[in-house]
Amino acid sequence: MTDYTVPTELAGKRADAVVAGVSGISRTEAAGWIIDGRVTWAQYRTQGRNAGTAVKKSERLPEGAQITVDEPEPVDPTHIEVEPVQDMTLLYEDTDLVAVHKPVGVAAHPSPGWRGATVIGGLIAQGVQITTSGAQERRGIVHRLDVGTSGVMIVAKTERAYSILKEAFRNRTPAKTYHALVQGLPDPHEGTIDAPIGRHPGHDWRFAVMDGGRPARTHYQLIKAYGRVSLMDIRLETGRTHQIRVHFAALGHPCAGDLTYGADPHLAAELGLTRQWLHAVELGIDHPISGERLTIRSEYPQDLAESLRLLDD
Structure with a gap:
């Protein structure tokens, strides 16, 4: 101390x-x-x-x-805790890459201050051999999902695949599709949000639409309107931290359950949500070796599916 x-x-x-x-x-x-x-x-x-x-x-x-x-014992950010990750399932695997359904509450890789489960640790625990390319704690990682977001995530298994996939994500060629349940009904029902995003000046862990931020473009289309909330199909052109959450909050339509960005806590409780209703439902990529187009989907996890069931009743 x-x-x-x-x-x-x-x-x-x-x-x-x-x-x-x-x-x-x-x-x-x-x-x-x-x-x-x-x-x-x-x-x-x-x-x-x-x-x-x-x-x-x-x-x-x-x-x-x-x-x-009372400072905690320092944690080596490069240390990978190898342990099975509950509800993390393999969606696709070949000699070059593996795609998983990342559950909520799981980080892509170890980082300072994070002591929970990681995709990397879970894959190693399952016996999946991944490339050593990249930093030790981020080996094989070519893109990430927030801890509080579930859905499709891919990891490179070979050095060549890692190099090609990293370049692909850098050039924004993969097609990333999310579904989000947002409060209210966006008007128009289909469109593009083009607004720069930067770190919130008053909160280290939040982001905001702001002058001088990094360019960010989000394309959206209404899937179904429920009245108080709407299910949206969202395609990202850029991949800023919290992009979907920030953009829809800026429109006055935060993701249901996203208390960090102004969602109604009473509505979240009614829908049984303890996190934002946001899911990476589909990822389309060109295979790094064969060039074949892969489209990988992840079904809604139980908590998000149950929220929709409550709305449909």
Whole structure:
């Protein structure tokens, strides 16, 4: 454990920003430490706070306040935890690549601050041999899905396939199709959202439509309108972080269940959603060796299918 005194330059900032500043970690990781109860007041007793009381990440810390940080044991970001991943199924496999259904709550690969299951670790646990190309912790990874998004994901098994697939995704030649259940009914029912996306200035873990952001284009078409929500077919021209979630939130139609981007928590509860209703339903690619066109689909997982069943009843 380490005691820190809030310096002048961090006075009045949120606790997660202060912890990040004094300990030299990212703000996202600092927020995780706070949520885990690793940050407490050392000897600051105003406003009813006592030594040992947990600090809240949204609290603003005054200059001179003392906090105690219980730093977790450092995790090697290149270490791959080899363990089976529940509900991760193989959709396609040959000598050059493998396609999986990535469940929600699973990361593509290990990263600093992530201690959960990964696609890479799950594949190795199943005995799938993947290429060593790329960084140790990202070997074989040619594209990614967010932890909170389920659906089709492919991984290269050979060095040649890795090189060709990485170039293909860099050039945006694969056809990436998502289905999303969004609040309300977008008008028009079919169109393109062309709006730049950048990191949200007030939240390290969120993104937003903003001037100076990276170009982002999302094509969409209505599949079915349910009244309060609409099921949309979405094709990405670019692949920015949280692109679909940010674009539809900017239109006033956030993905159902996506509380991070303004979704209605009461509606999420009614539909039994604990994450955004977003699924990578189909991926079309040219095979890196044969050139054959592959179209790989992933069916809706149980939680998303159940939400639609409730709407249809």
